[in-house]
Amino acid sequence: MQAAVLTGYGGGERFELREIRRPEPGPGQLLVRVLAAGVNPIDWKLRQGSLRLLLPASFPLVLGFDVAGEVAAVGPEVADFEPGDAVYAMLDSRHGGGYAEYAIAGQAAAAPKPETLTWEEAAAIPVAGLTALQALRDLAGLQAGERAAVTGAAGGVGHLAVQIAAAAGARVTAVAGPGHQDFVRRLGAERAVDYTREDFTALAPPEDANQPEDADTYEVIFDAAGAYDFAGCEPALAPGGIYVTTRPGPAIFIAQLRAGLARLVDRRDARRAATLRAKPRGEDLTTLAELIAAGRLRPAIDRVLPLAEVRQAHAAGEAGHLQGKIVLRC
Secondary structure, X not given: OEEEEEOOOOOHHHEEEEEOOOOOOOOOEEEEEEEEEEEOHHHXXXXXXXXXXXXOOOOOEEOOXXXXXXXXXXXXXOOOOOOOOEEEEEOOOOOOOOOEOEEEEEHHHEEEOOOOOOHHXXXXXXXXXXXXXXXXXXXXXXXXXXXXXXXXXXXXXXHHHHHHHHHOOOEEEEEEOHHHHHHHHHOOOXXXXXXXXXXXXXXXXXXXXXXXXXXXXXXXEEEOOOOOOHHHHHHHEEEEEEEEEOOOOHHHHHHHHHHHHHHHHOOOOOOEEEEOOOOOOHHHHHHHHHHHHOOOOOOOEEEEEEHHHHHHHHHHHHXXXXXOEEEEEO
8 A cells, every 4th residue: 555654853854655555354353445634733843852751752653544445444442433434533542654555443432424525624633633622621611601712713613613612602702813814703603803913812801791790701711722821821810710722742731730739729710721632432423423413523724635745744744724624635
């Protein structure tokens, strides 16, 4: 089978298109004929070697965690899928494997592909959608009527987070670049903030007599961009509010420790901090599919490129300022 193989840490030039052996599914696994694969920041961070301490790699290696395609074969102990099924998945192996004609997915990491989505749209959902859902629902416990700010609101995770928060009944402030203001409003944001002109942590309350006095604060700040720290966001959190980031590292560890100590003194009103690494869960993909079927969630595609142009896909992703996701057609 053909695959985009990473030959070592470095730039996009370390990718080579090669013929490699097709994998075989083991117990509880699916062999998926990949028709489209999403591109995510974790992919180029793995390629660069910036995650080598957390996720050490040996080469050659096939990256890519997002896939949409058809089940080609099933391993022993698979009961929920059969060959020919249309599926999408966040691959549950250490480094993915989706930049290829075939990939292995655990049956617990896969779900039926939403019928209304193209293959490319379905491949744009898993990592970003699971990140947004698990951050807002599981870590933040977002409730209807609460105020939520989403940074990086036009990007892969952010544009899905805005829609998920709006579907939950939250009042969403979307933080994005100047060219994406109308886009994030269409996603369901009540307020759009151009980060090049305004600081979303220091906004005046909306001019609405029905708003509470603390309407310039948020119960939830979801830093989908990984660009804001807890110290900068904490003053904008309502009492008991939570800051969630996608950026791991010492800074969030220290913030979590400090927030935990504050909660020992004031458990109800102390602000909280958390970081998220998305988990591959087929049941959560089913939840996202239900939102898609109800017309409450739709992925945006910045561009679709053939697998042979994986280098260009990574370069575009690293350059930033995307509107939605980059997807490879396999």
